[in-house]
Amino acid sequence: MRQRPVIGIPTQTLQSIDRIPEDLPASWVMNQRYFLACTSVGAIPWMVPLLENDPETLRGIYERLDGVFIAGGVDVDPASYGAERHQLCGRTDLARDYVELMFARWALEDGKPVMGVCRGQQVINVAAGGTLVQDCAELFPGAIKHDYFPGAGWARDHLAHEIRIAPGSRLQAALGDTAMVNSMHHQAIDRLGDGLAATAWAPDGLVEALEGTREGQFLVGVQWHPEMLIDSDAGTRKLFEDFIEAANQFHDANSLAFA
Numbered sequence: 001m002r003q004r005p006v007i008g009i010p011t012q013t014l015q016s017i018d019r020i021p022e023d024l025p026a027s028w029v030m031n032q033r034y035f036l037a038c039t040s041v042g043a044i045p046w047m048v049p050l051l052e053n054d055p056e057t058l059r060g061i062y063e064r065l066d067g068v069f070i071a072g073g074v075d076v077d078p079a080s081y082g083a084e085r086h087q088l089c090g091r092t093d094l095a096r097d098y099v100e101l102m103f104a105r106w107a108l109e110d111g112k113p114v115m116g117v118c119r120g121q122q123v124i125n126v127a128a129g130g131t132l133v134q135d136c137a138e139l140f141p142g143a144i145k146h147d148y149f150p151g152a153g154w155a156r157d158h159l160a161h162e163i164r165i166a167p168g169s170r171l172q173a174a175l176g177d178t179a180m181v182n183s184m185h186h187q188a189i190d191r192l193g194d195g196l197a198a199t200a201w202a203p204d205g206l207v208e209a210l211e212g213t214r215e216g217q218f219l220v221g222v223q224w225h226p227e228m229l230i231d232s233d234a235g236t237r238k239l240f241e242d243f244i245e246a247a248n249q250f251h252d253a254n255s256l257a258f259a
């Protein structure tokens, strides 16, 4: 029987989240939805601690993974893409930036499958040398509303706008030419990183998905939240299944290489 692939999901610092009481112990946490999406398509999700002072242990964890999933969350520190902090840039989590950028760069180098959601797409772009728009409403000309945040009363599965998907992309194979997506972000892709191609756009032209151009690697980032749609949308489930299948293949290819 085939082994279930192991997918690493870096956590976030509890105290980086708004309104967390200061007297709670320093903790690393992550939204359950990402783990449930992975198990529902057959993967074993593995929470990755933010051991920012221990790259050796992080490398040990990374090497045991068949794929990396980079989840949604707070803004990426603009210093990591060489920009001054804009006043509308929100809360950041330096330990998370460190671990996620390192895992994304290692995976880009190794061809290990990567899927990124919302902040995760932004992290992939920064890891590949790209930059971010620090606030779409203020800094992206003609921007439609993208910040349907739960804190303002929007449901996490609220379908906010359509996206147009590039022909021939992995995304098109799963979702088709267009799709309706939920939207919980205020930042976005600005300059694309090396080896990446935009594969979906919002009606205002904002990049809604990117993929790696390296032959054979599954490297997909999306600006929306498919983990909230996996139970209601067959195309979204297919996208997760494709990621897990790529992780399976990576596992098989690498165990054969070391056999």
Ligand SMILES: N[C@@H](CCC(=O)NCCCC(=O)O)C(=O)O
Pocket: 031, 071, 072, 073, 074, 075, 076, 117, 118, 119, 120, 150, 156, 184, 185, 186, 187, 188
């Ligand atoms: N900070 C970035 C990324 C947005 C993001 O990942 N949002 C996640 C919200 C998830 C939730 O509350 O369920 C930006 O705003 O662009």
